[in-house]
Amino acid sequence: MASVRVLETSDDLARAFEVFRTALIGIPPYPGEITGISEPGRVLGGVVDDEIVGTAAAYSSTIVVPGGARLPHLAVTRVGVLPTHTRRGVARSLMNYQLADARQRGVPIATLRAAEGGIYERYGYGIAAWIQSVEVAARKAVFRPGVPVGGPVRLAAAPWADARRVYERVDPSWVGAMSRTDEWWTVRQVRSDDDKEQAVVVLHGPPGAEDGYVRYHPGEWRDEGCTLLVDDFVAGSLEARLGLLRYLFSVDLVGPVRFDALPMDDPIREFLVDVRPVKTVGVEDEIWLRLVDVPSALAARTYRGPGEVVVGVVDEVLPENAGAYWIGASGAKPTTAAPQLTVDVAALGAAYLGGVRWRDLVAAGRVTVADASAVAVADELFAVDAAPYCGTFF
Numbered sequence: 001m002a003s004v005r006v007l008e009t010s011d012d013l014a015r016a017f018e019v020f021r022t023a024l025i026g027i028p029p030y031p032g033e034i035t036g037i038s039e040p041g042r043v044l045g046g047v048v049d050d051e052i053v054g055t056a057a058a059y060s061s062t063i064v065v066p067g068g069a070r071l072p073h074l075a076v077t078r079v080g081v082l083p084t085h086t087r088r089g090v091a092r093s094l095m096n097y098q099l100a101d102a103r104q105r106g107v108p109i110a111t112l113r114a115a116e117g118g119i120y121e122r123y124g125y126g127i128a129a130w131i132q133s134v135e136v137a138a139r140k141a142v143f144r145p146g147v148p149v150g151g152p153v154r155l156a157a158a159p160w161a162d163a164r165r166v167y168e169r170v171d172p173s174w175v176g177a178m179s180r181t182d183e184w185w186t187v188r189q190v191r192s193d194d195d196k197e198q199a200v201v202v203l204h205g206p207p208g209a210e211d212g213y214v215r216y217h218p219g220e221w222r223d224e225g226c227t228l229l230v231d232d233f234v235a236g237s238l239e240a241r242l243g244l245l246r247y248l249f250s251v252d253l254v255g256p257v258r259f260d261a262l263p264m265d266d267p268i269r270e271f272l273v274d275v276r277p278v279k280t281v282g283v284e285d286e287i288w289l290r291l292v293d294v295p296s297a298l299a300a301r302t303y304r305g306p307g308e309v310v311v312g313v314v315d316e317v318l319p320e321n322a323g324a325y326w327i328g329a330s331g332a333k334p335t336t337a338a339p340q341l342t343v344d345v346a347a348l349g350a351a352y353l354g355g356v357r358w359r360d361l362v363a364a365g366r367v368t369v370a371d372a373s374a375v376a377v378a379d380e381l382f383a384v385d386a387a388p389y390c391g392t393f394f
């Protein structure tokens with residue numbers, strides 16, 4: 001078994017980063033101060049024989065849950081174990097420590113982006129949101145006559161500082177949106193500079209009152225023209241969305257515009273006369289969500305409809321979450337009533353933002369059903385208007 005400790009010295013933080021780089025095979029060295037990308041207290045080392053052989057890090061941010069509350073959120077990142085030390089419980093020690101620590105500090109939700117699909121369910125993470133990669137043949141994209149033109153756009157003078165300022169100004173409020181920390185911005189910028197990406201940022205709206213931006217860089221040339229790779233698309237209004245889309249589709253010499261992470265229900269096709277220039281070229285899991293404090297997280301979101309349901313929760317990693325919860329229009333609270341539906345905490349994490357239906361969890365054998373009439377009630381209670389989506393990779 002590995003022991004786990006919080007890494008604090010710059011030597012230990014640098015070592016942890018090297019461990020992660022080695023584990024992930026092939027990510028480039030980090031050119032700057034490692035401490036600048038590491039939130040104090042949030043980098044863990046898995047130690048065997050006095051050597052750091054594994055690591056897990058995190059950002060402390062917030063996440064928007066159904067109803068609009070912003071909850072403290074641990075954005076888990078940089079999990080890696082040296083290939084010489086895998087499959088002997090190092091990652092398990094790190095993940096368990098991290099979750100127990102978050103619980104103790106009062107953080108109700110953790111999320112991550114998984115490198116592989118088979119790793120994180122055992123720790124209680126469930127897939128709560130999906131994203132699609134979309135390519136638009138820009139020259140064939142013609143907007144419908146009734147679609148608003150959007151407002152003015154301009155190239156950002158200070159791309160990263162302006163993007164950050166506008167992100168914070170927009171303060172995204174869609175279900176699944178997260179706040180971005182200093183360390184997050186530093187990592188993205190340094191990686192972008194390092195890749196020699198010629199990142200361009202275009203802002204939407206009058207100076208000082210911008211309500212959206214897009215960050216993109218040029219990709220490969222094809223017969224149709226240069227590919228524009230959209231790395232970050234943030235729109236705080238319909239006007240901003242359309243102003244930025246019209247801009248992207250109008251850039252000279254551009255063939256396909258590729259969005260790597262759009263929400264599953266993004267309305268982009270609805271705006272166009274002909275939908276065929278828009279192709280979904282991939283679908284991937286986005287938010288892996290872990291309810292760290294089940295009673296607090298359940299109580300913090302809102303529910304729909306007049307129904308009520310009693311859900312039983314099983315949690316082997318954080319057994320203090322286990323129990324039965326009454327959920328209805330007025331909220332959620334622990335109960336001694338018998339559960340109608342029982343799930344493990346990973347399945348509850350999948351359902352929590354409203355993007356995965358209870359009936360599908362039932363069909364997948366992930367719910368023990370004591371009362372079949374509770375399934376439709378749970379679906380109505382947990383329903384949301386738009387597919388949950390984060391839009392921030394970390």
Ligand SMILES: CC(=O)SCCNC(=O)CCNC(=O)[C@H](O)C(C)(C)COP(=O)(O)OP(=O)(O)OC[C@H]1O[C@@H](n2cnc3c(N)ncnc32)[C@H](O)[C@@H]1OP(=O)(O)O
Pocket residue numbers: 023024054076077078079080081082085086087088089090091092093112113114115116118119122
């Ligand atoms: C959020 C992120 O950072 S995503 C990036 C994740 N990192 C990587 O993919 C880098 C390359 N891989 C690694 O560094 C390591 O293999 C890790 C971190 C994925 C796993 O570390 P390990 O120390 O080997 O895991 P550990 O020995 O604790 O295994 C715990 C369990 O996970 C399972 N497991 C570990 N890795 C994998 C995997 N890649 N796929 C499926 N199952 C896995 C083990 O079999 C074990 O299963 P059990 O519960 O049945 O006993």
